[in-house]
Amino acid sequence: MYLAPVELLHSGKVRDLYADGDDLILVASDRVSVYDVILPTPIPDKGRILTQLSVWWFDQLGDLLPNHVISATDVPPEFAGRAIRCRRLQMVPVECVARGYLTGGGLTEYRATGSVSGVSLPAGLDEASRLPEPIFTPSTKAPAGQHDEPISFSAVVETVGAETAERLREITLGVYERGATLAAERGIIIADTKIELGWAPDGTLVLADEVLTPDSSRFWPADSWQPGRPAFSFDKQFVRDWAAGTGWDKRAPGPELPDDMVERTRARYVEIYERLTGKPW
Ligand SMILES: N#Cc1c(N)ncnc1-c1cnn(CCN2CCOCC2)c1
Numbered sequence: 001m002y003l004a005p006v007e008l009l010h011s012g013k014v015r016d017l018y019a020d021g022d023d024l025i026l027v028a029s030d031r032v033s034v035y036d037v038i039l040p041t042p043i044p045d046k047g048r049i050l051t052q053l054s055v056w057w058f059d060q061l062g063d064l065l066p067n068h069v070i071s072a073t074d075v076p077p078e079f080a081g082r083a084i085r086c087r088r089l090q091m092v093p094v095e096c097v098a099r100g101y102l103t104g105g106g107l108t109e110y111r112a113t114g115s116v117s118g119v120s121l122p123a124g125l126d127e128a129s130r131l132p133e134p135i136f137t138p139s140t141k142a143p144a145g146q147h148d149e150p151i152s153f154s155a156v157v158e159t160v161g162a163e164t165a166e167r168l169r170e171i172t173l174g175v176y177e178r179g180a181t182l183a184a185e186r187g188i189i190i191a192d193t194k195i196e197l198g199w200a201p202d203g204t205l206v207l208a209d210e211v212l213t214p215d216s217s218r219f220w221p222a223d224s225w226q227p228g229r230p231a232f233s234f235d236k237q238f239v240r241d242w243a244a245g246t247g248w249d250k251r252a253p254g255p256e257l258p259d260d261m262v263e264r265t266r267a268r269y270v271e272i273y274e275r276l277t278g279k280p281w
Contacts, residue, residue, distance in 0.1 A: 006076055012144070013038055014047075014215055020085065024068075025075055026209070027083040032265065033215075034239050039254035043262055047082035049269045049281065054210040055084065056277045057179065064174050067207040068198065089198025089206055094156055095139040095148050096168055098176030101191035102129045103218065103231065106137060109150055118152030126228045128191070128220075134176055136169040167205055168197065179212040186275045188234060189225055193217035214272060235268045 006018040006025055013033045018025040028051045030042035051072070058067045068086040075083040099106055099116065102125050106116045115121060117137035125131075138156050139148035156165040172195055180190045194216050196209035210216050219234035233240065238261060248255050257265075270281045 015210070020076075022088060023070060024086050024088050025079065025083050026086055027075075027079045028210070028215075029082075032236070032239065034236050034243060034254070035250050037250060037254045039239070039243075039257060041257035041262060043265050043269065045266060046269055049273050050210065050213045050215060051082045051084065053273050053276065054213050056279075057212045058207065060182070061175060061178060061207065061211065064178065065171055065207050066200070066204060067211075068209075086208070087200070087206075089200060089208055091196065091198040091208065092160065092164075092168065092205070093141055094151070094159060094168065095141055095194055096172040096197055097137045097139060097192060097194045098134050098172045099137050099192040100131055100134040100176065100180050101189065101218075101220075101231075102131060103127060103191060105147070105150070106192070117150040118154070128225065128229060128231045129227045134173055134180070136172050138168070164205075171195075171197065171205060171207070175207070175211065179217070183212075183219075183276060184222065187222045188272065188275060189220040189222050189231070191218035191220055191231065214269070219272060234272060235265065238264050238268070 006020045008016060009019050010017040014029055014031045016027045016029065018027065028047035030044060030046045032039050032043050032046060055069065055072045058069050068089055069084050070087055071085040074085050102110055107127060109116050110121055110125060114123070116135065117139065119135045119137060122132065136153065137150060138153070139150050142148045153165060153169065156168065160168070175195055176193050179193065183190045190212065193212055195207065195211055197205050198208045200206050214235040220231040221234050224232050239257065242261050243255055246255050273281050
């Protein structure tokens with residue numbers, strides 16, 4: 001039987017999107033990105049581990065809202081285990097971000113303005129501070145190679161209307177709080193997360209893309225978290241520290257990783273999967 005080839009629609013830093021008839025195929029690679037630079041050395045099984053983690057989260061979140069997954073197995077053989085067949089949605093033109101802790105661009109914005117995406121925060125917060133409660137901090141969807149810009153809730157209202165803006169906030173915080181609570185019980189802090197939502201033809205908001213993975217969220221080991229000090233990235237810290245030790249200029253192409261660094265990083269992805277799902281990899 002002739003199988004029409006899938007068509008590459010979008011190639012991202014670590015994932016690619018293909019068209020297969022009316023469906024989409026979302027494929028996760030074994031590429032790893034640190035400091036926004038794709039490293040030349042793949043991490044074996046990273047794509048499969050993060051895809052299967054995302055599929056598990058979609059199932060965990062099924063009571064909150066529908067998702068775009070059609071199948072996690074009916075995918076082209078070359079992508080087996082690291083791709084999902086998903087339904088084509090009209091994507092919401094807003095990056096939906098929830099933060100439970102202050103770091104990265106949110107910390108920079110807080111230090112300059114006392115707020116993040118227009119949400120005022122108490123004085124005296126620092127690097128990795130836990131926020132009084134999780135906040136919705138939307139941003140624009142910047143073109144490839146550019147950084148998303150924070151936008152206020154009122155800007156979201158202007159973009160999608162008040163009712164949908166409220167629903168985006170409710171869903172984003174709901175997904176984050178469900179994930180952060182479950183992860184915390186298993187010794188992992190999910191500091192923040194970015195989700196993608198889209199409209200189905202009947203207007204229903206649907207959870208898309210990947211969800212609550214170390215690529216879409218900041219994962220920190222809970223036992224080493226100290227507010228006021230930069231937190232360790234559960235999955236990328238080994239590579240960051242090793243790369244820094246090589247004197248790598250982050251404007252230059254990323255360095256090749258030594259075998260032990262590859263294996264230690266792969267082991268971190270396996271540990272995240274096993275701790276969160278309770279299933280052996
Ligand atoms: N998921 C999904 C989805 C969907 N179900 N329907 C229509 N469009 C999209 C879609 C299009 N682009 N993105 C951003 C995610 N990209 C993925 C590839 O890698 C780069 C990031 C999502």
